[in-house]
Amino acid sequence: VTPPRVAGLGIGSLFTVLLVWNLGFVVTRCDELRPVRPGDVAPDVSFYRAAGPPVSLGELRGKVVLIDFWATWCGPCRKSMPAVERLHLRFPSLAVLSVNTEPPSAAQAAQKFADGLKISTPILFDRAGAAAAFRVQAIPHLVLIDRLGIVRHVHVGELTDEGDLAARIEALETTSPP
Amino acid sequence: MKRALALLDRAGGMLVAPRTTLRALDRLNGSGAGDALWLLFLKVLCGELRILVAAFWTMIVVGFGPGVTLLLSRVGQAVSFDLILMLGAGVAVTLLAGRKRSTGRDFDLAAAAWVPVLVVDLAAGVVSTVLGIGLPPAVRTALVAVSLGWMALLVVLSVFVARERA
Numbered sequence: 001v002t003p004p005r006v007a008g009l010g011i012g013s014l015f016t017v018l019l020v021w022n023l024g025f026v027v028t029r030c031d032e033l034r035p036v037r038p039g040d041v042a043p044d045v046s047f048y049r050a051a052g053p054p055v056s057l058g059e060l061r062g063k064v065v066l067i068d069f070w071a072t073w074c075g076p077c078r079k080s081m082p083a084v085e086r087l088h089l090r091f092p093s094l095a096v097l098s099v100n101t102e103p104p105s106a107a108q109a110a111q112k113f114a115d116g117l118k119i120s121t122p123i124l125f126d127r128a129g130a131a132a133a134f135r136v137q138a139i140p141h142l143v144l145i146d147r148l149g150i151v152r153h154v155h156v157g158e159l160t161d162e163g164d165l166a167a168r169i170e171a172l173e174t175t176s177p178p
Numbered sequence: 179m180k181r182a183l184a185l186l187d188r189a190g191g192m193l194v195a196p197r198t199t200l201r202a203l204d205r206l207n208g209s210g211a212g213d214a215l216w217l218l219f220l221k222v223l224c225g226e227l228r229i230l231v232a233a234f235w236t237m238i239v240v241g242f243g244p245g246v247t248l249l250l251s252r253v254g255q256a257v258s259f260d261l262i263l264m265l266g267a268g269v270a271v272t273l274l275a276g277r278k279r280s281t282g283r284d285f286d287l288a289a290a291a292w293v294p295v296l297v298v299d300l301a302a303g304v305v306s307t308v309l310g311i312g313l314p315p316a317v318r319t320a321l322v323a324v325s326l327g328w329m330a331l332l333v334v335l336s337v338f339v340a341r342e343r344a
Contacts, residue, residue: 004188
């Protein structure tokens with residue numbers, strides 16, 4: 001056995017350990033990798049304001065909620081946020097949670113970003129694993145939740161069909177029990 | 179099996195006997211880049227398996243388009259730094275090879291010189307994933323510096339090997 005073979009087997013071992021470990025995770029906890037989908041109960045998470053008390057999803061039970069996970073570096077988020085803002089203006093009783101997913105150090109930049117887009121909803125921050133609880137893998141990630149706290153629609157990527165989302169919100173606003 | 183062992187021999191050789199391995203690779207025209215692509219594939223498969231499964235779930239739960247987008251963006255994130263390094267090293271080797279320049283073989287040597295970056299990255303991945311030890315940013319920066327320094331040495335060796343061509 002030559003030294004290159006030993007070193008090569010070492011590299012192979014590193015690959016194997018990573019593969020086995022990740023395979024174990026995937027097999028035993030596959031569900032944790034699945035995005036929250038329509039029909040799931042929305043996790044009871046909290047979102048944090050720049051100042052003031054946090055907003056808990058549980059407190060909003062009885063309202064139709066639209067959560068928008070975004071970040072300042074995300075181009076599709078920039079394109080989608082004005083559409084979300086229009087939905088907010090069109091449905092005043094809709095609770096829109098505009099959630100920045102970046103670290104606390106980016107809070108000021110996030111506020112500036114939202115101000116630049118003339119977003120009227122207060123910006124919230126994910127400080128307690130809300131995005132992870134919704135298993136957000138890519139942004140923008142929109143989640144529509146009914147008055148009972150059940151997820152009704154999930155949209156990932158730029159919001160190109162605002163009308164479809166508006167129709168879903170309208171249906172929930174009119175048919176969900178108060 | 180033989181081919182896999184030969185691949186591991188060449189990758190291991192870049193760590194313990196780089197000059198000999200680079201000379202051998204230079205004679206095996208086309209092997210360095212091919213090896214690097216296989217190693218990149220293994221890196222994505224072994225290290226990003228959770229993301230691959232999450233993208234698969236996104237395809238099912240949210241839609242095919244968002245799932246594919248997630249997959250491509252995450253795979254792109256995982257390999258883009260490595261590809262840029264290989265490309266940059268390839269340009270450096272071919273520019274410095276002088277009259278013995280052979281662009282294809284120069285880029286092969288450069289691709290082989292990337293192996294230490296992979297090994298350091300894999301080792302850090304094993305420590306942080308399997309042992310559950312989150313590496314502090316300073317340690318991460320130090321590891322990147324070590325791997326890039328190691329690769330730079332191999333790029334210099336690659337230039338010498340390229341200039342020694344008959």
